[in-house]
Amino acid sequence: MSQSLFTDLYELTMMAGYWRTGHAEDTATFDLFHRHAPRGVDLVVAAGLEPTLEWLEQLGFSDDDLLYLDSLDLFPDGFLDWLGDLRFTGEVWAMPEGTPVLPHEPILRVTAPLAQGQLVETALLNMVSYSSLVASTASQLVAVARGTPILEFGARRAHGPDGARTGSRAAYLGGCAATSNVVAAADYGVPPSGTQAHAWIMAFPDELTAFRAYADTFPHQTVLLVDTYDTVRSGVPHAITVGHELAASGHRLRGIRLDSGDLDALSRQARQMLDEAGLSDVQVLVSGDLDVARVRELVEADAPIDGFGVGTSLLTAREDPAFSGVYKLAEVEGRPALKVSGEPTKTTDPGRKQVWRTPEGDVLGLAHEDLAGTPLLEQVMAGGRRLRPAPDLAEQRARCLDRVAELRPHPERWTLRRSPELKALRRELLATHGHAEGA
Amino acid sequence: MSQSLFTDLYELTMMAGYWRTGHAEDTATFDLFHRHAPRGVDLVVAAGLEPTLEWLEQLGFSDDDLLYLDSLDLFPDGFLDWLGDLRFTGEVWAMPEGTPVLPHEPILRVTAPLAQGQLVETALLNMVSYSSLVASTASQLVAVARGTPILEFGARRAHGPDGARTGSRAAYLGGCAATSNVVAAADYGVPPSGTQAHAWIMAFPDELTAFRAYADTFPHQTVLLVDTYDTVRSGVPHAITVGHELAASGHRLRGIRLDSGDLDALSRQARQMLDEAGLSDVQVLVSGDLDVARVRELVEADAPIDGFGVGTSLLTAREDPAFSGVYKLAEVEGRPALKVSGEPTKTTDPGRKQVWRTPEGDVLGLAHEDLAGTPLLEQVMAGGRRLRPAPDLAEQRARCLDRVAELRPHPERWTLRRSPELKALRRELLATHGHAEGA
Numbered sequence: 089m090s091q092s093l094f095t096d097l098y099e100l101t102m103m104a105g106y107w108r109t110g111h112a113e114d115t116a117t118f119d120l121f122h123r124h125a126p127r128g129v130d131l132v133v134a135a136g137l138e139p140t141l142e143w144l145e146q147l148g149f150s151d152d153d154l155l156y157l158d159s160l161d162l163f164p165d166g167f168l169d170w171l172g173d174l175r176f177t178g179e180v181w182a183m184p185e186g187t188p189v190l191p192h193e194p195i196l197r198v199t200a201p202l203a204q205g206q207l208v209e210t211a212l213l214n215m216v217s218y219s220s221l222v223a224s225t226a227s228q229l230v231a232v233a234r235g236t237p238i239l240e241f242g243a244r245r246a247h248g249p250d251g252a253r254t255g256s257r258a259a260y261l262g263g264c265a266a267t268s269n270v271v272a273a274a275d276y277g278v279p280p281s282g283t284q285a286h287a288w289i290m291a292f293p294d295e296l297t298a299f300r301a302y303a304d305t306f307p308h309q310t311v312l313l314v315d316t317y318d319t320v321r322s323g324v325p326h327a328i329t330v331g332h333e334l335a336a337s338g339h340r341l342r343g344i345r346l347d348s349g350d351l352d353a354l355s356r357q358a359r360q361m362l363d364e365a366g367l368s369d370v371q372v373l374v375s376g377d378l379d380v381a382r383v384r385e386l387v388e389a390d391a392p393i394d395g396f397g398v399g400t401s402l403l404t405a406r407e408d409p410a411f412s413g414v415y416k417l418a419e420v421e422g423r424p425a426l427k428v429s430g431e432p433t434k435t436t437d438p439g440r441k442q443v444w445r446t447p448e449g450d451v452l453g454l455a456h457e458d459l460a461g462t463p464l465l466e467q468v469m470a471g472g473r474r475l476r477p478a479p480d481l482a483e484q485r486a487r488c489l490d491r492v493a494e495l496r497p498h499p500e501r502w503t504l505r506r507s508p509e510l511k512a513l514r515r516e517l518l519a520t521h522g523h524a525e526g527a
Numbered sequence: 528m529s530q531s532l533f534t535d536l537y538e539l540t541m542m543a544g545y546w547r548t549g550h551a552e553d554t555a556t557f558d559l560f561h562r563h564a565p566r567g568v569d570l571v572v573a574a575g576l577e578p579t580l581e582w583l584e585q586l587g588f589s590d591d592d593l594l595y596l597d598s599l600d601l602f603p604d605g606f607l608d609w610l611g612d613l614r615f616t617g618e619v620w621a622m623p624e625g626t627p628v629l630p631h632e633p634i635l636r637v638t639a640p641l642a643q644g645q646l647v648e649t650a651l652l653n654m655v656s657y658s659s660l661v662a663s664t665a666s667q668l669v670a671v672a673r674g675t676p677i678l679e680f681g682a683r684r685a686h687g688p689d690g691a692r693t694g695s696r697a698a699y700l701g702g703c704a705a706t707s708n709v710v711a712a713a714d715y716g717v718p719p720s721g722t723q724a725h726a727w728i729m730a731f732p733d734e735l736t737a738f739r740a741y742a743d744t745f746p747h748q749t750v751l752l753v754d755t756y757d758t759v760r761s762g763v764p765h766a767i768t769v770g771h772e773l774a775a776s777g778h779r780l781r782g783i784r785l786d787s788g789d790l791d792a793l794s795r796q797a798r799q800m801l802d803e804a805g806l807s808d809v810q811v812l813v814s815g816d817l818d819v820a821r822v823r824e825l826v827e828a829d830a831p832i833d834g835f836g837v838g839t840s841l842l843t844a845r846e847d848p849a850f851s852g853v854y855k856l857a858e859v860e861g862r863p864a865l866k867v868s869g870e871p872t873k874t875t876d877p878g879r880k881q882v883w884r885t886p887e888g889d890v891l892g893l894a895h896e897d898l899a900g901t902p903l904l905e906q907v908m909a910g911g912r913r914l915r916p917a918p919d920l921a922e923q924r925a926r927c928l929d930r931v932a933e934l935r936p937h938p939e940r941w942t943l944r945r946s947p948e949l950k951a952l953r954r955e956l957l958a959t960h961g962h963a964e965g966a
């Protein structure tokens with residue numbers, strides 16, 4: 089089956105309905121936006137755009153796909169023939185990956201024939217949501233680490249191999265310095281990181297033998313895991329022995345890694361022991377179930393740590409693993425649409441929109457308005473084709489770090505106002521549904 | 528790049544070390560097990576075995592993979608040539624997918640040349656963890672729903688497209704009745720489910736027109752989403768109108784779906800309105816941010832609900848998105864190994880082991896022991912080749928439901944004892960590390 093079948097069944101049944109009722113080719117605009125920042129994240133960073141555009145460009149159903157759909161005995165006659173010829177021909181406006189984005193601001197705006205715009209909902213939400221979740225968490229970690237590198241170690245706990253790869257990409261985009269995941273490193277040019285696990289230490293008769301074997305194999309790249317038996321009485325002293333042996337042969341020990349216990353106390357003890365042994369250039373790296381709160385604590389306590397390895401909490405977005413992304417119809421055939429909800433904050437914004445960033449905060453307005461500030465949505469696809477090659481990920485990362493550095497110190501600017509014209513349109517449409525604004 | 532690069536860098540550096548120190552071909556046994564059930568799950572169901580075996584069978588590095596690794600300027604001379612010829616040649620014993628499993632029981636046991644056993648750690652943990660998390664959550668949902676079907680709707684919030692597909696498979700294995708995800712349905716034979724979203728209703732001038740258009744397209748398969756404007760005053764009455772129109776043309780309305788609001792009260796009101804309109808065979812389905820706790824509440828309140836659509840909480844395993852899976856060395860060259868930890872419950876079990884299930888609980892013992900009960904680990908791979916074709920997923924699901932139905936009513940059997948021989952071995956090894964057992 090092709091990846092074009094990656095959609096909820098109801099997207100296909102709705103397409104069939106639009107087709108049958110003559111609405112499939114109506115021009116529709118959909119917004120993909122999020123409703124609130126994930127718990128534990130203050131500033132959301134948009135991500136996942138490039139994989140999404142790639143998927144859209146390749147959209148098209150194979151013969152196997154169509155045979156499978158036919159086997160469901162569900163769709164009206166003629167629909168699957170029509171579906172077989174379908175390609176994505178729409179236009180996409182989007183926030184560049186790495187842009188800080190506020191709730192209710194479109195991350196993506198899709199204008200396409202209604203049936204196409206509907207079809208792509210599931211995949212777009214899926215791809216933007218997970219990447220944005222991880223990029224935002226990474227950005228938060230980088231902020232609390234205040235310059236100490238964050239290394240992403242989450243492959244084993246991510247949700248599937250592809251989840252791991254996507255997550256590693258997003259973590260780097262959000263500001264991580266490296267990944268443990270080799271396939272992500274290779275595919276996206278992320279620096280790879282890693283040396284040895286407890287299994288290495290246990291595979292040798294004793295810790296010192298294991299350390300020496302590693303140093304012998306990687307004299308230029310040795311970082312030693314010191315907590316397998318007893319960090320202070322065994323691990324660090326053995327690492328110091330190997331550090332001196334490496335120095336005697338013209339090399340140097342790069343670092344030690346603490347993976348358990350009281351990382352604040354242990355990092356201080358290890359730092360002092362290394363310094364007293366003349367190994368003050370040996371780094372102290374820590375890992376072991378770290379998350380934003382734990383990294384913040386260690387940094388605020390001034391623990392002498394040179395790098396944080398963060399895995400599970402980052403790639404599973406453990407604190408809030410579901411991004412509040414939604415994809416809503418905003419306009420059809422030039423007619424603005426909105427979804428009214430019992431909860432006023434869930435009522436959507438009608439019309440084809442743009443977001444302007446200003447020193448006083450963001451403004452959500454209608455795309456044809458001429459407002460002050462920097463427009464955040466850029467056109468990235470026309471007629472179903474990308475308008476530019478995929479940007480270099482390392483450059484995107486650098487831009488993300490810049491944009492976040494600009495905005496993060498100014499929470500007073502993290503506000504979204506609606507333009508008077510958008511407000512008026514919203515009020516008018518709510519009135520036709522018998523709702524007063526805010527009711 | 529090939530999927531064989533899906534590994535943490537440290538697996539490759541350790542392999543290089545084993546190779547250089549002459550240990551690459553040492554025979555080693557690793558156990559993959561979990562430490563505790565995820566929050567919100569009482570009984571864990573093992574899953575993810577088939578994708579794992581497929582990955583192992585295909586293991587092998589491409590020229591591109593090797594060129595990339597060479598470009599890191601990290602590995603000792605000769606290692607990459609050796610790596611280029613490597614295939615997985617080990618044996619695997621495993622719990623069949625869908626087996627209820629207790630903490631510390633091996634879900635997988637890998638015996639292979641040390642370097643191979645080490646290499647596969649990341650991928651095995653990744654694949655077993657996410658699938659087991661979702662299968663366990665699905666099993667829990669099925670238990671609290673007491674016979675009312677659970678439909679899995681999580682594709683848009685799962686962690687990546689592949690995560691969604693894997694998650695849909697695991698959810699079905701754990702007992703879900705259907706998925707919204709078409710590619711998972713097609714690839715794994717899961718029944719697909721879905722009709723229309725709010726966007727459909729909004730794309731028409733009014734709700735009744737939208738309902739009629741759907742019923743006209745799918746007269747045999749109409750389920751109507753009734754909460755876009757006002758469930759009780761508009762949605763249900765319009766659905767009743769269309770139900771009568773369908774009946775008049777020899778069809779019938781299959782169901783309505785409530786996606787927001789007080790589902791307990793609304794399902795009762797909707798049920799009563801449908802019954803009074805002579806539509807007592809029309810089902811009431813509900814969805815909207817459901818999870819185990821919410822489904823339990825609705826079932827215990829006897830709300831008249833015929834199906835639960837559960838998405839985000841299931842496929843993101845929201846309550847606890849990180850499975851506590853670990854992969855630990857248990858034996859090398861016939862020498863049993865254990866990892867001692869500051870936390871006694873984290874000390875591992877040495878030796879090549881088997882699990883026996885008995886009416887008095889499970890027993891963890893050494894594989895060569897002859898203990899009473901049913902052994903749970905079956906050999907599924909020898910010499911790197913699967914010993915049997917992949918079982919049919921629907922059959923696996925039926926077996927999972929049976930096994931869970933047997934065990935779930937008897938929490939007194941959810942206990943794990945160690946055999947006297949395993950206990951003695953553990954005590955002996957702890958003593959050599961200077962630890963008293965339990966210290």
